[in-house]
Amino acid sequence: xxxxxxxxxxxxxxxxxxxxxxxxxxxxxxxxxxxxxxxxxxxxxxxxxxxxxxxxxxxxxxxxxxxxxxxxxxxxxxxxxxxxxxxxxxxxxxxxxxxxxxxxxxxxxxxxxxxxxxxxxxxxxxxxxxxxxxxxxxxxxxxxxxxxxxxxxxxxxxxxxxxxxxxxxxxxxxxxxxxxxxxxxxxxxxxxxxxxxxxxxxxxxxxxxxxxxxxxxxxxxxxxxxxxxxxxxxxxxxxxxxxxxxxxxxxxxxxxxxxxxxxxxxxxxxxxxxxxxxxxxxxxxxxxxxxxxxxxxxxxxxxxxxxxxxxxxxxxxxxxxxxxxxxxxxxxxxxxxxxxxxxxxxxxxxxxxxxxxxxxxxxxxxxxxxxxxxxxxxxxxxxxxxxxxxxxxxxxxxxxxxxxxxxxxxxxxxxxxxxxxxxxxxxxxxxxxxxxxxxxxxxxxxxxxxxxxxxxxxxxxxxxxxxxxxxxxxxxxxxxxxxxxxxxxxxxxxxxxxxxxxxxxxxxxxxxxxxxxxxxxxxxxxxxxxxxxxxxx
Numbered sequence: 001x002x003x004x005x006x007x008x009x010x011x012x013x014x015x016x017x018x019x020x021x022x023x024x025x026x027x028x029x030x031x032x033x034x035x036x037x038x039x040x041x042x043x044x045x046x047x048x049x050x051x052x053x054x055x056x057x058x059x060x061x062x063x064x065x066x067x068x069x070x071x072x073x074x075x076x077x078x079x080x081x082x083x084x085x086x087x088x089x090x091x092x093x094x095x096x097x098x099x100x101x102x103x104x105x106x107x108x109x110x111x112x113x114x115x116x117x118x119x120x121x122x123x124x125x126x127x128x129x130x131x132x133x134x135x136x137x138x139x140x141x142x143x144x145x146x147x148x149x150x151x152x153x154x155x156x157x158x159x160x161x162x163x164x165x166x167x168x169x170x171x172x173x174x175x176x177x178x179x180x181x182x183x184x185x186x187x188x189x190x191x192x193x194x195x196x197x198x199x200x201x202x203x204x205x206x207x208x209x210x211x212x213x214x215x216x217x218x219x220x221x222x223x224x225x226x227x228x229x230x231x232x233x234x235x236x237x238x239x240x241x242x243x244x245x246x247x248x249x250x251x252x253x254x255x256x257x258x259x260x261x262x263x264x265x266x267x268x269x270x271x272x273x274x275x276x277x278x279x280x281x282x283x284x285x286x287x288x289x290x291x292x293x294x295x296x297x298x299x300x301x302x303x304x305x306x307x308x309x310x311x312x313x314x315x316x317x318x319x320x321x322x323x324x325x326x327x328x329x330x331x332x333x334x335x336x337x338x339x340x341x342x343x344x345x346x347x348x349x350x351x352x353x354x355x356x357x358x359x360x361x362x363x364x365x366x367x368x369x370x371x372x373x374x375x376x377x378x379x380x381x382x383x384x385x386x387x388x389x390x391x392x393x394x395x396x397x398x399x400x401x402x403x404x405x406x407x408x409x410x411x412x413x414x415x416x417x418x419x420x421x422x423x424x425x426x427x428x429x430x431x432x433x434x435x436x437x438x439x440x441x442x443x444x445x446x447x448x449x450x451x452x453x454x455x456x457x458x459x460x461x462x463x464x465x466x467x468x469x470x471x472x473x474x475x476x477x478x479x480x481x482x483x484x485x486x487x488x489x490x491x492x493x494x495x496x497x498x499x500x501x502x503x504x505x506x507x508x509x510x511x512x513x514x515x516x517x518x519x520x521x522x523x524x525x526x527x528x529x530x531x532x533x534x535x536x537x
């Protein structure tokens with residue numbers, strides 16, 4: 001009879017002892033989560049206020065919903081469940097709890113695995129206030145678990161890792177993505193995605209840096225359960241002190257031909273790497289200061305905008321336009337109530353009647369002529385009052401379209417008229433004006449008469465006649481232009497009120513002028529000379 005085989009013993013996993021850290025900076029999970037944020041997301045630099053590990057730790061310590069932590073959780077949830085919408089600060093805690101519960105149902109061991117129950121325990125059962133109400137230790141564990149789930153189940157994160165290491169799935173299928181890994185300078189290259197220590201000193205202590213900030217972590221051998229982890233520098237001064245300490249503990253110079261040990265070579269390489277980062281740290285600190293100043297200026301503008309008074313609300317008091325008869329105080333004003341147009345008109349007329357009784361005199365006029373609408377109607381001729389319609393205008397600016405007299409118009413002086421000239425002095429009916437040297441003649445026979453046309457001739461100057469001039473012939477000219485006057489016709493001024501110049505200064509000048517007037521009146525009814533409309537005065 002064979003003995004029964006012994007029962008197989010269950011292998012226990014690697015269990016680290018609980019940490020006694022008092023601050024998130026002394027926990028390796030902080031480095032782990034923040035390193036994932038810098039390497040696999042674009043939150044650093046784009047989220048306002050998230051510029052260094054210190055900002056992440058401050059958001060972790062905040063007991064209230066923090067915008068930095070809200071956006072970190074939202075990014076982690078979107079990597080695990082693309083298309084999730086409930087990501088605001090008031091509901092994101094329940095969204096995180098729902099996502100974790102889906103993974104807790106499986107047999108995969110998580111941070112919240114219970115050996116006695118052989119199952120994962122939901123941490124949100126003991127947190128009635130949600131994620132933000134928990135202590136920083138529980139928040140850090142939840143963030144660590146979300147990072148591990150992304151590294152194992154997020155298709156986007158796994159694609160970045162596969163591309164960096166040159167892993168190609170389904171090689172028989174055509175894939176648009178290049179199979180070659182990115183170059184070392186690429187942010188998603190293998191060299192940039194790895195989280196390796198900056199170096200170690202001769203005492204086998206590792207120095208870790210995660211970004212260009214002055215934050216430096218120091219740990220012992222991370223492969224041992226008893227490994228320790230702590231922060232040794234967070235500011236520039238502390239960083240310089242670490243560099244000086246490493247320089248003091250540097251091994252001495254060797255003799256010619258003597259080889260250094262691996263620990264001494266690693267210590268010198270660590271010192272060089274720390275010294276080379278000083279300039280990078282200065283540039284990063286300057287960038288952070290600029291970003292902080294920009295954020296402070298915007299916060300000040302927002303605060304000043306809240307204190308600035310605006311006029312978007314209506315006043316509850318009815319406005320009173322200079323009709324207050326000595327009010328006692330501002331509290332006596334009535335509150336505004338809606339009134340119809342007819343009711344307002346009646347109240348206005350009653351108030352004017354009271355004012356007339358209290359202040360009799362010519363200063364107050366009838367109510368009908370006080371309102372603007374009645375003033376306009378009076379100007380249009382609809383008023384039947386016996387008094388002067390323009391007495392109440394008192395020099396106000398009124399348009400001529402309302403019929404205001406010239407002395408009451410303040411729009412400006414009337415436009416000046418054109419100066420009268422000699423050419424425009426003579427104007428009869430609608431025909432063109434004649435010059436003083438011209439003479440009207442009869443219309444050519446057979447031509448249609450018009451009041452805008454008439455024949456006019458101008459004498460040709462010549463030597464004066466010896467014994468007087470013959471009378472001017474008013475007969476029609478054989479050429480259609482009228483008979484020309486004899487030579488010696490003077491161009492002198494008109495005499496005896498005659499309309500046309502005489503040919504001689506004799507006593508027959510008045511008779512010739514009268515005859516010319518008659519001829520002009522008969523021929524002015526129709527002429528062939530165009531009228532100059534621009535000669536109007």
